[in-house]
Amino acid sequence: MSARPLAPAAILRDAGLSALVAFGLFVALIGLRLVPTDNGLALEQRWRALLAIVGAVFVGRLLMLGWRAWRPAGAPTPRVLAESIRRSARWVAPLFLLLALALPLFAGRYVIDVGILVLTYVMLGWGLNIVVGLAGLLDLGYVAFYAVGAYSYALFSTTFHFGFWTTLPVAGLLAGLWGVLLGFPVLRLRGDYLAIVTLAFGEIIRVVLINWTSFTGGPNGVSDIPRPTLFGLKFNGSGDPDTFAAFFGVDYSITQRFVFLYYVILGLALLTNWVSLRLRRLPLGRAWEALREDEIACRALGINVTVTKLTAFAIGATFGGFAGAFFATRQGFVSPESFTFIESALVLAIVVLGGLGSQLGVALAALVMIGGTELFRDFAEYRMLVFGIALVVMMVLRPRGLVSGRVPSVSxxxxxxxxxxxxAQGRG
Amino acid sequence: MTAPLLSVEHLTMRFGGLTAVSALSFAARANQITAVIGPNGAGKTTVFNCITGFYRPTSGTIQLHHPEGSSYALQSLAGHLIARRAKVARTFQNIRLFAGMTVLENLMVAQHNTLMPNVVSGLLAVFGLGGYRHTQKLAIEKATTWLEAVGLIGRADDPAGSLPYGQQRRLEIARAMCTDPALLCLDEPAAGLNPRESDELSELLIRIRGGGCSILLIEHDMGVVMRISDHVVVLDHGKKISDGTPAEVRADPKVIAAYLGEGDEDETPADAEEAA
Incomplete structure (x- = not known):
C-alpha cells in the first residue's frame, strides 16, 4: 500500500469517521426492526446489535491503520506476497495436478461430486480465458455455448441414441459454430458494447430454449439423457454383462460412476488447458494477445483481425460446448434454468479473480469460488454475503487477479x- | 531515374464538410527516401492513413508497383492485405507497440503471416504438424537480425512497454521491417528524439534504403529530412505546394511562406528550419 502512515490522532479521527458512516448506514437497517404482533406491526429497537457493528467498524479501522503505521520493517507487503505467489507457481501447479489425479483414491462420494463440479467450472474458466484473457474480448454470454453443448448432447442422444463419445466432438463443433455466428455481428464492437451484445446473445439462446417447445421440450427440458460409458461398459447395478461391475467382476457401487465422471471431466479440463497453453506459444495465440494489446497495430502488420477474433470466439466456444455436453451427461437432465446469466457471470468472475490469461489463477479461483460455496453451505443465507465481501476484498488487494503477470511465449x-x-486488459 | 514505386493520383479525402486532402498527386520512387513535410494540420497523416488502408479515400487512386511487376490499387485493398500482399508497412505518430509483450514477441507477431499462412495450419501446429518448428526458428533468426540492426538485442526479453522512448521508436521500425516491406511509411520517427538519437535514426534509415526498401517519411525535424531524403513533397492545407529535391524545396518561396506565414518573403530558409 502506498498510503502514508498516519499520526495516532489522525488514526483515531479516521476510525471515528468510519464509525460515524457505519452508524448512518446501519441505524435504520439494523437498529430498527418491524415485528408482527397480534395487533399489527411493532417497532423493535436493537441498539445493542447496532452498537456492536459500529464498534467493530471502529476497532477494525483502528487496527488496520495502526498496522499500517507501526508495521514491523520486515513484514511482507502485498508486493512481496505477490512475488512469492509467483515464485511458488512453479510447484503449486504440479501439486494441484497430483492432488486432482489422486483425489478419488481417498475421497468420499460427496467430495468427488464437488470435485466434478469444480472441474466443470475450471474447464469453463479456461475456455472463457481464451476469449477474455488472451484475446481481450469481454464475453458476458459464455453460458450460451455451454447450453448449445448440453442441448446438442441431450437431443442427439435421446433422439438418435448417439453415445457420449460420438456426440462430444459434435457438441463442441456446434458450439464453435455458434461462436462464429456470435462473432460476426460483434466484430466491430468494443468494450462495453461488445459485452452488452454477448449478454443479449446468451439470453436469446436461453429464451429460444424455453419457447421452442417442440424441439427442446421448453421449460420441461430434456430428461433421461444416457450416462457416459467406458468403451461401451455402462455404470449401473443391473448385473448385465455390459456393465462395468459385471465385466470386471466387482460389486457395483454408485461411487464407480462418480469416479468415472470425475476422470472424464479432469481429462476434458486438462485438454482445454493443454490446447490453450500450446496455442499461446503459437502464432495464433500470439496474434490474440497482440489483438488485446493493440488492434490497430495488428492490422498495420497484416494480421487479419476478423479471422483472429472469430477463431478466439470459436475455440473458446468449442470448449464451452464440451463442458456443456459433459454437464448434460452428468445431470441426465437439462433445462433452460441451468443456463441463466448468473452462470456467465460466475465463470467471468472466476476468470477475472484468477487473473486474466493465467491458467493456474483460473483453476485456483474456480476451486475457491465453487468449492468455497460448497464448504460454507452450513452458513446458509450468509454464504453469499461472505462470498461477496471476500470478492470485494480480493479485488481491492489484488486488482489484477490472484496470479497476475504474464510469461512471455518465446524468449x-x-x-x-x-x-x-x-x-493490456483488452477493450474488446 | 528509377521507376515510381508508389503513385498517388488526385487523392482527395473529405471528413464531412472538411477537406483534409484535396486532389493530391505525387510519386515515390523505388530505393529512395521520399519525405512528406508541411505545417501541422497540412494533411500528412491523412495521406498516410489513406496509403496504409486506415482511411478509404473519397476519390483518387493510389497505385503500388513492385519492381518485379505486380501492382496493387491500395485505395480498394482491404486494410490488412495492404501490409500482407502489397508489402506496405507503417509506424505510428504515437507509438503503438504491444506493450505487455516482450521485444522479441513484438517482432514475432510482425511475422505472423509467414508463421501461419492460414488458420488451418495455425491449428495443425497445436498438434506439432505443418513444420512449424522450422519456420519459428527462421522467424527468431530474422528478429535477432533486426534487433542487432537497431541495437536492441540486449533487451529482447524485456517487455516493450518498459523501454525508453527512443528505443520504442527503433523497435517500432524493426517490427515494421520484420514484415519484409517494399515500402516503409514512417510517421514522425524522429519526434521526441535527442540529436544523437536523430543521427542514429538517419543512419538506420539510410541502411534500410540500402537494403532495398523504399521509405516514405513524415517528419518535422528538418535536419533529418534535408540530410537523408532523396525527394521532398510539401503539403499545406491538403494541397501540394512544392515537390523536388531537398535543395529545390528549401529554396521554394511558397514553402517558406507556408511555414512562416504570407508576406515574409525576405526570410531565409534557415529560419524555416527552426520554425519547423
Missing amino acids: LGKPKEIAADLV
Whole structure:
C-alpha cells in the first residue's frame, strides 16, 4: 500500500469517521426492526446489535491503520506476497495436478461430486480465458455455448441414441459454430458494447430454449439423457454383462460412476488447458494477445483481425460446448434454468479473480469460488454475503487477479515475467 | 531515374464538410527516401492513413508497383492485405507497440503471416504438424537480425512497454521491417528524439534504403529530412505546394511562406528550419 502512515490522532479521527458512516448506514437497517404482533406491526429497537457493528467498524479501522503505521520493517507487503505467489507457481501447479489425479483414491462420494463440479467450472474458466484473457474480448454470454453443448448432447442422444463419445466432438463443433455466428455481428464492437451484445446473445439462446417447445421440450427440458460409458461398459447395478461391475467382476457401487465422471471431466479440463497453453506459444495465440494489446497495430502488420477474433470466439466456444455436453451427461437432465446469466457471470468472475490469461489463477479461483460455496453451505443465507465481501476484498488487494503477470511465449534467454500493469486488459 | 514505386493520383479525402486532402498527386520512387513535410494540420497523416488502408479515400487512386511487376490499387485493398500482399508497412505518430509483450514477441507477431499462412495450419501446429518448428526458428533468426540492426538485442526479453522512448521508436521500425516491406511509411520517427538519437535514426534509415526498401517519411525535424531524403513533397492545407529535391524545396518561396506565414518573403530558409 502506498498510503502514508498516519499520526495516532489522525488514526483515531479516521476510525471515528468510519464509525460515524457505519452508524448512518446501519441505524435504520439494523437498529430498527418491524415485528408482527397480534395487533399489527411493532417497532423493535436493537441498539445493542447496532452498537456492536459500529464498534467493530471502529476497532477494525483502528487496527488496520495502526498496522499500517507501526508495521514491523520486515513484514511482507502485498508486493512481496505477490512475488512469492509467483515464485511458488512453479510447484503449486504440479501439486494441484497430483492432488486432482489422486483425489478419488481417498475421497468420499460427496467430495468427488464437488470435485466434478469444480472441474466443470475450471474447464469453463479456461475456455472463457481464451476469449477474455488472451484475446481481450469481454464475453458476458459464455453460458450460451455451454447450453448449445448440453442441448446438442441431450437431443442427439435421446433422439438418435448417439453415445457420449460420438456426440462430444459434435457438441463442441456446434458450439464453435455458434461462436462464429456470435462473432460476426460483434466484430466491430468494443468494450462495453461488445459485452452488452454477448449478454443479449446468451439470453436469446436461453429464451429460444424455453419457447421452442417442440424441439427442446421448453421449460420441461430434456430428461433421461444416457450416462457416459467406458468403451461401451455402462455404470449401473443391473448385473448385465455390459456393465462395468459385471465385466470386471466387482460389486457395483454408485461411487464407480462418480469416479468415472470425475476422470472424464479432469481429462476434458486438462485438454482445454493443454490446447490453450500450446496455442499461446503459437502464432495464433500470439496474434490474440497482440489483438488485446493493440488492434490497430495488428492490422498495420497484416494480421487479419476478423479471422483472429472469430477463431478466439470459436475455440473458446468449442470448449464451452464440451463442458456443456459433459454437464448434460452428468445431470441426465437439462433445462433452460441451468443456463441463466448468473452462470456467465460466475465463470467471468472466476476468470477475472484468477487473473486474466493465467491458467493456474483460473483453476485456483474456480476451486475457491465453487468449492468455497460448497464448504460454507452450513452458513446458509450468509454464504453469499461472505462470498461477496471476500470478492470485494480480493479485488481491492489484488486488482489484477490472484496470479497476475504474464510469461512471455518465446524468449532468447531465460524468460522473465512481465508485470501485470504493463499488460493490456483488452477493450474488446 | 528509377521507376515510381508508389503513385498517388488526385487523392482527395473529405471528413464531412472538411477537406483534409484535396486532389493530391505525387510519386515515390523505388530505393529512395521520399519525405512528406508541411505545417501541422497540412494533411500528412491523412495521406498516410489513406496509403496504409486506415482511411478509404473519397476519390483518387493510389497505385503500388513492385519492381518485379505486380501492382496493387491500395485505395480498394482491404486494410490488412495492404501490409500482407502489397508489402506496405507503417509506424505510428504515437507509438503503438504491444506493450505487455516482450521485444522479441513484438517482432514475432510482425511475422505472423509467414508463421501461419492460414488458420488451418495455425491449428495443425497445436498438434506439432505443418513444420512449424522450422519456420519459428527462421522467424527468431530474422528478429535477432533486426534487433542487432537497431541495437536492441540486449533487451529482447524485456517487455516493450518498459523501454525508453527512443528505443520504442527503433523497435517500432524493426517490427515494421520484420514484415519484409517494399515500402516503409514512417510517421514522425524522429519526434521526441535527442540529436544523437536523430543521427542514429538517419543512419538506420539510410541502411534500410540500402537494403532495398523504399521509405516514405513524415517528419518535422528538418535536419533529418534535408540530410537523408532523396525527394521532398510539401503539403499545406491538403494541397501540394512544392515537390523536388531537398535543395529545390528549401529554396521554394511558397514553402517558406507556408511555414512562416504570407508576406515574409525576405526570410531565409534557415529560419524555416527552426520554425519547423
